[in-house]
Amino acid sequence: MKLNTKNLKAIQDLYPDELAHCYGCGKMNPNGFHLKSYMVDNETIAHFTPEPKYTALPGSVYGGLLASILDCHGTGSAAAFVCENENIPLDGSINIPIRCVTASLKVDFKAPTQMGVALELKGKLRSIEGRKIWVDMTLSANGTICASGEILAIRLKD
Numbered sequence: 001m002k003l004n005t006k007n008l009k010a011i012q013d014l015y016p017d018e019l020a021h022c023y024g025c026g027k028m029n030p031n032g033f034h035l036k037s038y039m040v041d042n043e044t045i046a047h048f049t050p051e052p053k054y055t056a057l058p059g060s061v062y063g064g065l066l067a068s069i070l071d072c073h074g075t076g077s078a079a080a081f082v083c084e085n086e087n088i089p090l091d092g093s094i095n096i097p098i099r100c101v102t103a104s105l106k107v108d109f110k111a112p113t114q115m116g117v118a119l120e121l122k123g124k125l126r127s128i129e130g131r132k133i134w135v136d137m138t139l140s141a142n143g144t145i146c147a148s149g150e151i152l153a154i155r156l157k158d
Ligand SMILES: CCCCCCCCCC(=O)SCCNC(=O)CCNC(=O)[C@H](O)C(C)(C)COP(=O)(O)OP(=O)(O)OC[C@H]1O[C@@H](n2cnc3c(N)ncnc32)[C@H](O)[C@@H]1OP(=O)(O)O
Pocket: 015, 019, 022, 024, 025, 071, 072, 075, 099, 100, 101, 102, 103, 104, 130, 131, 132, 152, 154, 156, 157
């Protein structure tokens, strides 16, 4: 189902400009994917429609692309969950002061991912332990979960 983002701020758009050059999600990278993740009811959600050049077998999406967008959805989700935990607003009133990078990313490919449709990524917080944030993710096409992922994101020191 299409997410109405009219009154929502993308987590990645709250990164300060100097930290927004990531190929997967940075708003300052003119050649990147510009993945945008949103916090909705204690879970994170993003939609992304791959271009046909990211083909694996004809009609299905290349797994490396799926891992890339799960990576960026995961770090964005981790930052957002820390913000929620620390009552830092995600409404765009400030840039978020939390920076998280990927230490570990696991992806299980469960079914071929159909090309030509909007993929839906969801993230749920598993736990926060000090600087370590674990997020569980799914990636669906047409309502079918095609991949699941788990990320360990590390909050960078100030
Ligand atoms: C500024 C970012 C803005 C947003 C950009 C979007 C990012 C998009 C997603 C990406 O592609 S990020 C790029 C890919 N990732 C990297 O390049 C990270 C490379 N690794 C590092 O820079 C460091 O290893 C890292 C910052 C993750 C950790 O180094 P630190 O010196 O800050 O911490 P430390 O090594 O003490 O680890 C902190 C904790 O995490 C644990 N840890 C670190 N790496 C781990 C690992 N791989 N598996 C399991 N645990 C791990 C480590 O054991 C420790 O646990 P404890 O606190 O319990 O002792």
